[in-house]
Structure formats: C-alpha cells, structure tokens
Amino acid sequence: MESIEALNQNQLADIEPETPKKKHRLSARTKDYIFVGVMLLYPVLQFVITWAFVNINALTHAFQVADIHGNYSWCGFDQFTAIFDNLFHSTLNTTGVSWLNNTSVILLNSLGFAVITIFISLPLSIIFSYFLSKNMPAANVFRVIFFLPNIIPIVALAFAFSISFDSTYGYLYDFMRWLGLKDNFFAVWPTSQLMVYLYCIWAGLGYNIILLSGAIGRIPKELFESAKIDAAGYWKELFNVVIPCIWPTIITLVVLGMTNVLTLYLQPYLLTAGEGNTYTISLDIFMATASYSPSQYCAAAAKGLLASLLWAPLILLVRSLMSKKYEDVDY
Amino acid sequence: MWTTDMEDLARAYQGKRRSGSKHLSFSIQKWVIFAIFVVYAVSLLFPFLWMLLNSFKSGEEFMAGNIFGWPKQFYGLNFSEVMTYEVEGQTVWSMLINSIILTLAGTLLNVFLSACAAYCISKFKFIGRKLIYAMAIFTMVVPIVGTLPSEVVMMETFHLEDSMLGVLFLYSGCFGFNFLLLYSSFNSISWSYAEAAAIDGAGRFKTFFTIMLPMAKGPLIACAILQAIVYWNDYTTPFLFMPSQMTLAVGLQRLQEELGGSSGNYPMVFASMLIALLPVLLLYIIFQKKIIENTNAGGLKG
Numbered sequence: 001m002e003s004i005e006a007l008n009q010n011q012l013a014d015i016e017p018e019t020p021k022k023k024h025r026l027s028a029r030t031k032d033y034i035f036v037g038v039m040l041l042y043p044v045l046q047f048v049i050t051w052a053f054v055n056i057n058a059l060t061h062a063f064q065v066a067d068i069h070g071n072y073s074w075c076g077f078d079q080f081t082a083i084f085d086n087l088f089h090s091t092l093n094t095t096g097v098s099w100l101n102n103t104s105v106i107l108l109n110s111l112g113f114a115v116i117t118i119f120i121s122l123p124l125s126i127i128f129s130y131f132l133s134k135n136m137p138a139a140n141v142f143r144v145i146f147f148l149p150n151i152i153p154i155v156a157l158a159f160a161f162s163i164s165f166d167s168t169y170g171y172l173y174d175f176m177r178w179l180g181l182k183d184n185f186f187a188v189w190p191t192s193q194l195m196v197y198l199y200c201i202w203a204g205l206g207y208n209i210i211l212l213s214g215a216i217g218r219i220p221k222e223l224f225e226s227a228k229i230d231a232a233g234y235w236k237e238l239f240n241v242v243i244p245c246i247w248p249t250i251i252t253l254v255v256l257g258m259t260n261v262l263t264l265y266l267q268p269y270l271l272t273a274g275e276g277n278t279y280t281i282s283l284d285i286f287m288a289t290a291s292y293s294p295s296q297y298c299a300a301a302a303k304g305l306l307a308s309l310l311w312a313p314l315i316l317l318v319r320s321l322m323s324k325k326y327e328d329v330d331y
Numbered sequence: 332m333w334t335t336d337m338e339d340l341a342r343a344y345q346g347k348r349r350s351g352s353k354h355l356s357f358s359i360q361k362w363v364i365f366a367i368f369v370v371y372a373v374s375l376l377f378p379f380l381w382m383l384l385n386s387f388k389s390g391e392e393f394m395a396g397n398i399f400g401w402p403k404q405f406y407g408l409n410f411s412e413v414m415t416y417e418v419e420g421q422t423v424w425s426m427l428i429n430s431i432i433l434t435l436a437g438t439l440l441n442v443f444l445s446a447c448a449a450y451c452i453s454k455f456k457f458i459g460r461k462l463i464y465a466m467a468i469f470t471m472v473v474p475i476v477g478t479l480p481s482e483v484v485m486m487e488t489f490h491l492e493d494s495m496l497g498v499l500f501l502y503s504g505c506f507g508f509n510f511l512l513l514y515s516s517f518n519s520i521s522w523s524y525a526e527a528a529a530i531d532g533a534g535r536f537k538t539f540f541t542i543m544l545p546m547a548k549g550p551l552i553a554c555a556i557l558q559a560i561v562y563w564n565d566y567t568t569p570f571l572f573m574p575s576q577m578t579l580a581v582g583l584q585r586l587q588e589e590l591g592g593s594s595g596n597y598p599m600v601f602a603s604m605l606i607a608l609l610p611v612l613l614l615y616i617i618f619q620k621k622i623i624e625n626t627n628a629g630g631l632k633g
Contacts, residue, residue, distance in 0.1 A: 031534070031535060032455055032457075032535065033457065035451075035455075035534075035535035035536065035539075036451045036455050036457055039447040039448070039450070039451045039539075040447070040448060040451050040463075042444065042503070043444050043445075043447060043448040043505050043506065044448075044463065046500070046503055046504055046505075047466070047504060047505075047506050050482075050485065050501075050504060051466075051470065053481070053485045053488075054478045054481045054482055054485055055475065055478060055481075057478075057481035057484055057485065058475075058477055058478040058480070058481040061480065061481060062477075127364070128364075128368070131361065131364040131365075131368075132368075134361065136361065136364070136365060136368070137365065141372075142368050142372055143623065144619055144623075145372040145375055145376060146371070146372070146375070147622075147623060147626075148375055148376075148615075149375065150626070151560050151564070151611045151612070151614075151615045151622070152564070152608060152611065152612075153563070153564040153566075153579070153580045153583065153607050153608065153611070154564060154566055154580075155566065155580060155581075155583040155584045155587070155604075155607075156583060156604040156607055156608055159583070159587055159600075159604060160378035160379060160382065160604075161378070163378070164378055168398075169398050169597065171377075171381070171399065202374065202375075205371070207626070210623055210626050210627060211626070211627060214627035234360055234361075262476045263476060266566060266567070270584065281476070282476055285476065285477050285479055285480070286479060286567070288480060289479040289480045289482075289483055289571060290570070290571060292483065294484075296480075297480035297481075297483075297484070300477055300479070300480050301477050301478075301480060301481065302477070303477055304475070304476040304477010304478065304479075305477055307476060307477070308475055308476055308477065312473065
C-alpha cells in the first residue's frame with residue numbers, strides 16, 4: 001500500500017511539476033489584502049503623518065515659547081494668559097473707539113462674520129433661491145452669474161471689488177461719498193471692516209444660492225400644489241412650505257457661517273492688506289505663519305487652540321438646537 | 332346640467348378675478364425681485380467687463396483719464412507686455428507655467444489617490460475600513476485652526492519647504508470631498524463586474540484600472556474639474572509653501588501692488604487678471620452644469 005502511495009505521489013510529481021509552487025500561491029483573500037495595502041499605503045500614510053504631525057505640533061506649541069532660531073521651551077499657560085491680558089488690558093488702540101483695543105477688535109471683526117453670514121447673506125440667499133424657483137425669467141442665467149465669484153481667483157475678485165471704490169478709478173466712489181462715507185474706505189475702521197463684510201455678502205451669495213436651489217428643487221411638487229390651493233402668497237409659501245423643507249440645508253449654511261469666525265482671512269488680507277484694523281483670528285494666525293518666525297508660531301497655535309475650544313462647542317450646540325426644530329423634515 | 336355648468340363658470344370667473352388682483356401683486360413682487368437680480372448680476376459682471384475694456388487701452392490713455400470710455404486707440408500689447416513683466420525675478424510667463432504644472436499634477440494626484448482610497452473603502456471589507464471613513468468625515472467636520480504654523484514646521488522637517496514637490500505633497504491629501512463623492516460613486520457600481528472580470532482571469536489591479544475607473548468616468552471628471560479650479564485659484568498653499576516660485580494666483584497680488592497705484596499701469600494689471608481668469612472661465616462655460624451639480628453634492632468649498 002505504502003509503495004503504491006509513494007508511486008502515486010511520484011507519478012503526480014511527474015505529471016504536475018508545478019505542484020510545489022502551488023503551495024506558495026496566494027489565496028484570493030491575501031491578494032485582496034495586498035491590493036488594499038498597496039492602494040491605501042500612500043493615502044493613509046500621508047493622512048496619518050500630516051494630521052498627527054500638524055495637530056500634535058500645534059498642541060505642544062500652544063504651551064511653548066520660541067526664540068527666533070526655533071529653540072522651543074515649555075511655558076505652561078503663559079501664551080493663554082497673554083491672550084487674555086492683551087484682550088482686556090492692551091492699551092494699543094488705533095480703532096478710534098474707546099471701548100476697543102487692537103486685540104479685542106480682532107474678536108469683534110471675526111464674530112461679525114457669523115452675524116453677517118447668518119443674518120444677512122443667508123436670508124438674502126433664501127429669498128433669492130426661492131424666487132429663482134418661481135418661474136423667474138432667465139433663472140438659470142442668474143444662477144450661473146451668481147455663482148461666478150466661486151470660480152474666480154480670489155485676488156482678481158477682491159481687486160475687482162476694491163477698484164470699484166477707488167478714489168480715482170472707482171465708479172462707486174461718488175456713490176459712497178454720497179452715502180456720507182469718508183475717503184479711503186478700506187483704511188479706517190469701522191468703514192474698512194464694513195467694506196470687507198460688504199465684499200463677503202457680494203461674493204458669497206452664489207454658493208448659498210446653489211445649495212439652497214438644490215434643496216428647493218428636491219421639495220415634492222405636491223407641497224407647492226397644496227399651498228397653491230390654499231392661495232398662499234409668496235411669502236407665506238416661503239415661510240410655511242419652503243423653509244421647513246430646506247431646514248437641513250439652512251442648518252449646514254448656519255454652521256458654515258459660524259465656522260467663518262475661525263477660518264476667514266484672505267478677504268480682509270487682500271482687500272485691506274491688514275490695514276484699517278481688519279484682522280480676524282485666522283488672519284492673525286496666517287500673518288504669524290507668513291512671517292516664518294518661530295517666535296510667533298507659539299502664540300498663533302495658542303490662539304487657534306483657544307478659539308477652536310471655545311467656538312466649536314458653540315457651533316455644535318447651535319446645530320443640535322436647530323435640528324430640534326422641524327425634526328421630521330428632510331428632503 | 333346647464334345651470335350647474337354656468338354656476339361653475341361664474342364661480343371660476345369670480346375666482347379668477349379675485350386671484351387676478353392677487354396675481355398682479357404677485358407679479359409686482361416678482362418683478363421687483365427680478366430687478367434686484369439684474370442689479371446684482373450686473374454688479375458681478377461689470378467690474379470684469381470694465382477691466383476687459385480697459386485692458387485694450389494704453390497705460391497713458393487710462394491714466395490720462397479715459398476710464399469709462401471706449402479705447403481711443405485699440406492697444407493689444409498689454410497682454411504680451413505683462414507676460415514678460417518681472418516681479419521678484421519671475422515673469423508672468425513663469426507664473427503661468429507654475430500654475431499649469433501645479434494644477435495639472437495636483438489635480439491628477441488628488442483625484443487618482445482619492446479614487447484609489449474610495450474604491451478600497453467602498454468595495455473591500457478589512458479591519459480599519461470604518462475607522463478610515465470616520466476619520467475622513469471627522470477631519471472635514473471639525474474645524475481646527477491655528478495649525479498653519481505647524482504645517483510650515485512639518486514641511487521644514489521633511490525638507491519640503493519652498494518647493495513645488497512640497498505643495499504637491501499637501502495636495503495629495505485625499506480624504507476630502509472627492510473621496511466621499513467617489514466613495515458613493517463606487518458604491519453604486521455593482522461588484523458583479525469585478526466578479527465577471529475575475530472569472531476572465533483579471534487581477535484586482537487590472538479590474539480597478541480597466542473596468543472600475545472607466546465606469547466611474549463621469550464622477551472622476553467632475554471631481555477633476557472642480558479640483559482644478561480650486562488649485563488654479565489656490566492662494567494660501569503656494570504662497571506659504573513655495574514663495575520663490577509664484578503661481579499666477581499669488582503673483583497677481585504682487586503685480587497689482589507693483590503696477591497699481593497712481594504711478595503704475597492699470598491696464599496691464601487688468602490684462603494679467605484676465606489671463607488668470609480665462610482658463611477657469613472656459614472650464615466654467617463648458618462644464619457649468621456639472622460644476623453646479625457637484626457643488627450641490629458638496630464638491631466646492633466656498
């Protein structure tokens with residue numbers, strides 16, 4: 001028996017010479033793992049390295065102090081106390097307003113972006129999108145034009161805006177003078193900040209309109225039909241049918257508006273070059289970065305961390321409070 | 332029967348009259364809004380049309396006060412002159428080339444890697460799959476500010492500071508909106524195509540490159556268009572991480588500072604702005620529907 005088996009095995013070996021190789025052949029599962037490993041290797045590595053490095057580094061910087069050569073040493077909460085000290089006790093004040101100083105105005109400017117986007121841009125965008133959906137002539141042409149600021153390089157857009165108010169070449173200069181504004185609108189606070197806000201409203205409606213138009217387009221037609229039977233006017237239909245139906249999109253835009261407080265810096269930077277006290281929290285951080293001076297990095301990291309820790313929970317709170325209204329609507 | 336019809340008709344007529352007056356006030360509201368739309372649209376278009384008009388004037392003519400009129404003498408040299416104009420040792424030509432290389436390479440890298448990651452997470456079950464997806468969402472939703480200086484430190488540590496390679500490294504981070512968009516696209520492609528390919532003897536890589544990627548062509552192109560616009564317009568990343576090689580988006584600011592003002596040459600600034608605008612404007616005109624659709628899906632951050 002044994003010899004027959006041995007013979008058979010020998011014969012098999014003769015017939016299938018590649019049998020020993022077969023033992024090393026990979027299973028389909030292993031092949032899948034290799035495929036996934038190769039495909040995900042760079043994306044995951046890049047993500048983990050950047051994310052971990054940047055966040056750990058920023059977190060440690062917030063509790064450190066550095067000299068101009070980049071020698072870091074621990075300083076506890078000194079960076080944070082310095083922030084509060086500057087905020088409440090700094091005597092440096094070029095705003096022309098007695099109850100402000102050059103640090104607290106940064107906070108005010110930044111918070112203003114939330115107010116502007118939520119209470120001016122958003123309502124305007126809702127009204128615009130609603131009427132665009134009401135058989136408005138050339139609605140699509142309007143949508144395409146309104147969206148233009150989102151595809152234009154921000155330097156060109158900011159330039160187009162600011163040159164319109166230039167004292168020599170601006171076609172809106174006389175209009176601003178007529179409104180009672182003084183020369184050099186971009187140089188003196190609070191006019192400078194108002195101009196930045198005006199720019200953000202002017203340039204920012206298109207993005208909101210596209211999102212809101214999409215949401216309005218998804219509302220079932222029957223809801224409009226029933227509103228028509230009830231002979232509801234435009235505004236009644238807007239408040240009773242449209243707004244409840246697009247509530248999730250409105251929440252998204254409110255959240256985006258609130259994040260502006262932490263993230264908006266290019267607009268004031270390009271419009272005013274940081275003059276006229278138009279700094280925001282993130283412009284302050286951007287300028288510290290652009291200085292390439294390690295001595296400024298630590299203060300910037302502390303400011304960023306503090307702002308995120310205080311503001312992010314508020315964003316989440318507003319989000320959850322808003323979600324409680326019209327809970328069952330989601331189109 | 333006849334009376335009922337007449338009654339209906341009368342009621343309908345009365346209803347129409349009533350709704351007619353309402354309709355009038357409706358249309359007045361609508362036309363007021365229409366007028367506001369026209370004003371807003373003009374405010375967006377006018378500055379650029381004005382720049383276009385003035386880019387065909389000579390510097391002297393513009394500075395002499397012909398700001399709103401038609402060019403007295405059609406001057407086409409601003410576009411060619413500005414291309415050879417130097418800012419900090421760099422011509423606008425070199426800025427344009429930097430922009431083109433960075434946009435093409437960055438877009439290709441980002442969209443391809445996003446597709447690789449999205450395909451794996453969508454189609455293969457492995458340990459850590461859900462974690463990667465959750466991390467992608469988390470980093471997009473939670474805003475952490477103040478990390479910009481640390482990015483500079485990181486690039487210095489990796490010896491990638493002030494280089495296009497460094498910017499491409501940052502652009503190759505692929506767990507963003509493109510990832511989510513392609514993830515849902517791959518989710519909607521049936522796995523039976525891959526099974527059929529496996530029966531025919533195709534390996535996983537071959538299946539991905541020859542079957543799955545072509546099937547996701549639509550969403551891939553949409554992602555690429557939007558990403559290209561974002562990179563073409565990106566100011567912060569090239570400004571901070573490759574300062575000695577300006578892109579057009581960064582250089583425009585420097586050009587405006589140098590050529591603007593009372594002693595400068597505004598028509599040349601306008602020409603440079605229009606040159607920077609042209610590629611994205613062309614993309615927008617051609618793919619306008621796709622760009623707007625994808626923005627709706629969350630593709631372009633405002």
